[in-house]
Amino acid sequence: xxxxxxxxxxxxxxxxxxxxxxxxxxxxxxxxxxxxxxxxxxxxxxxxxxxxxxxxxxxxxxxxxxxxxxxxxxxxxxxxxxxxxxxxxxxxxxxxxxxxxxxxxxxxxxxxxxxxxxxxxxxxxxxxxxxxxxxxxxxxxxxxxxxxxxxxxxxxxxxxxxxxxxxxxxxxxxxxxxxxxxxxxxxxxxxxxxxxxxxxxxxxxxxxxxxxxxxxxxxxxxxxxxxxxxxxxxxxxxxxxxxxxxxxxxxxxxxxxxxxxxxxxxxxxxxxxxxxxxxxxxxxxxxxxxxxxxxxxxxxxxxxxxxxxxxxxxxxxxxxxxxxxxxxxxxxxxxxxxxxxxxxxxxxxxxxxxxxxxxxxxxxxxxxxxxxxxxxxxxxxxxxxxxxxxxxxxxxxxxxxxxxxxxxxxxxxxxxxxxxxxxxxxxxxxxxxxxxxxxxxxxxxxxxxxxxxxxxxxxxxxxxxxxxxxxxxxxxxxxxxxxxxxxxxxxxxxxxxxxxxxxxxxxxxxxxxxxxxxxxxxxxxxxxxxxxxxxxxxxxxxxxxxxxxxxxxxxxxxxxxxxxxxxxxxxxxxxxxxxxxxxxxxxxxxxxxxxxxxxxxxxxxxxxxxxxxx
Numbered sequence: 001x002x003x004x005x006x007x008x009x010x011x012x013x014x015x016x017x018x019x020x021x022x023x024x025x026x027x028x029x030x031x032x033x034x035x036x037x038x039x040x041x042x043x044x045x046x047x048x049x050x051x052x053x054x055x056x057x058x059x060x061x062x063x064x065x066x067x068x069x070x071x072x073x074x075x076x077x078x079x080x081x082x083x084x085x086x087x088x089x090x091x092x093x094x095x096x097x098x099x100x101x102x103x104x105x106x107x108x109x110x111x112x113x114x115x116x117x118x119x120x121x122x123x124x125x126x127x128x129x130x131x132x133x134x135x136x137x138x139x140x141x142x143x144x145x146x147x148x149x150x151x152x153x154x155x156x157x158x159x160x161x162x163x164x165x166x167x168x169x170x171x172x173x174x175x176x177x178x179x180x181x182x183x184x185x186x187x188x189x190x191x192x193x194x195x196x197x198x199x200x201x202x203x204x205x206x207x208x209x210x211x212x213x214x215x216x217x218x219x220x221x222x223x224x225x226x227x228x229x230x231x232x233x234x235x236x237x238x239x240x241x242x243x244x245x246x247x248x249x250x251x252x253x254x255x256x257x258x259x260x261x262x263x264x265x266x267x268x269x270x271x272x273x274x275x276x277x278x279x280x281x282x283x284x285x286x287x288x289x290x291x292x293x294x295x296x297x298x299x300x301x302x303x304x305x306x307x308x309x310x311x312x313x314x315x316x317x318x319x320x321x322x323x324x325x326x327x328x329x330x331x332x333x334x335x336x337x338x339x340x341x342x343x344x345x346x347x348x349x350x351x352x353x354x355x356x357x358x359x360x361x362x363x364x365x366x367x368x369x370x371x372x373x374x375x376x377x378x379x380x381x382x383x384x385x386x387x388x389x390x391x392x393x394x395x396x397x398x399x400x401x402x403x404x405x406x407x408x409x410x411x412x413x414x415x416x417x418x419x420x421x422x423x424x425x426x427x428x429x430x431x432x433x434x435x436x437x438x439x440x441x442x443x444x445x446x447x448x449x450x451x452x453x454x455x456x457x458x459x460x461x462x463x464x465x466x467x468x469x470x471x472x473x474x475x476x477x478x479x480x481x482x483x484x485x486x487x488x489x490x491x492x493x494x495x496x497x498x499x500x501x502x503x504x505x506x507x508x509x510x511x512x513x514x515x516x517x518x519x520x521x522x523x524x525x526x527x528x529x530x531x532x533x534x535x536x537x538x539x540x541x542x543x544x545x546x547x548x549x550x551x552x553x554x555x556x557x558x559x560x561x562x563x564x565x566x567x568x569x570x571x572x573x574x575x576x577x578x579x580x581x582x583x584x585x586x587x588x589x590x591x592x593x594x595x596x597x598x599x600x601x602x603x604x605x606x607x608x609x610x611x612x613x614x
Contacts, residue, residue: 032100048254056602068214078214087221092189096589100502119185142196183504224256257601289354315591317368321565339418358569379550390531449481581607
């Protein structure tokens, strides 16, 4: 009896220890706030064709250029080639028919304690680099440390990870400096794993590789494709790895079906469209409403050899806006920022340039259930009450709305209100120019990276000119634009932030104070506000879906109330154009959009009618 009691007590102690809690449950998959849809023994995702044929070439277009295959310094140095994600893999991967679920990829399973203070990944024994060497725990630790040290984005993303250590032959544990952050285990699953032995080795020319510098040496990866050939700045072709170690994994079945994927680069958006019409590109996502309305009236389209198709975007919301650089004194006053919104002639632009296709963005999470609307109530109101002294008082009394300029009368009234706000902020109108008490003129430069942007910037400039704001539009090349944005050397730019159904730690990178002055961050506006920071934490540490939704709505409401940006427009479908030589599963993933080319395949019967890629 005594021995039985003693063993029971010992078992209870072991079960309650941190190590036992950590190892209590090894998971094949995990949802952020719910159980994953697919069981441990699932064969493939529901939305793929497990019998999809392998073969064929697909050519994709890209605007700009590239001068590097080093993804580590992508946000700091050089212009990376856009297909590098085909070469590398992460510890886990997401399904496209769940809002926030992850399943093992390089890792066969993972485990974390109930307080989310750490996460441990167990690597698959069969995982291999393209040179045949195994993917190891040392590779994972090397990747984490290297990315955190050299990439501002990853440094911020992994800021709460204090330690990475090998705890078993194929096991790596990441320890966090905070508890209760449900997203951190999933974030670590997204870690891009790099080959330590390759980066610490020597290139064929005898040069010691340097992961802190750009390089055009073809990279070594473990993914379904490898770089086959390239012409610097112009094209890169990836070939399917025939003996890819993970080809038969349930998370990969029915995917990666093309033998070759080629990226063709063009400097100009107009030339890029013409390349598609000339059958130099097979598939493109069309972001221009004008092109969608009028740009595809050509023989192949009329003959049915080119297909236009829209796919709903259910998983991604968006904030797209003119970004006002708060690091500049002229934008620090909220009244000035609101005046700039009042001057924006959205309705005119949507009608004359976009053929009325767009809707105006009215939320930082536009298009999702987590977007704020009306007045706060219930749990959202309670969250806002907890930070009442840190947020604008109008969030409790006034629902955010964008000004409407749908008639000459409305335009005049908006400009009069903008004039009033500017005067209140100390910007008087003298000799048709806005000047402050120091005699300084209010000037704004709208910075663009494409002549195509000028058709939108110029009407906005005209409206700002009417207010006496000396406005210029400057278009620079891609490299100069990227460098200026990275260093926050701009007045106003246009940018976009995709948002998921389950926002989390990326919100610190988007709007958090710590990211405001860190070059290369996504906090382009330079937002540094204690109320915003507090609400970001409420989002990150939400304990269930209801709290996440309420906290996100509260954050959204406060960001809008500050008028940090001038919201632009969006279209909640993905417009695609393709030459009819490809097929996709009958049931498309709910949250995947077009999911091209991931789950598509080359259809030889269609290609015989349409013509093979030239």
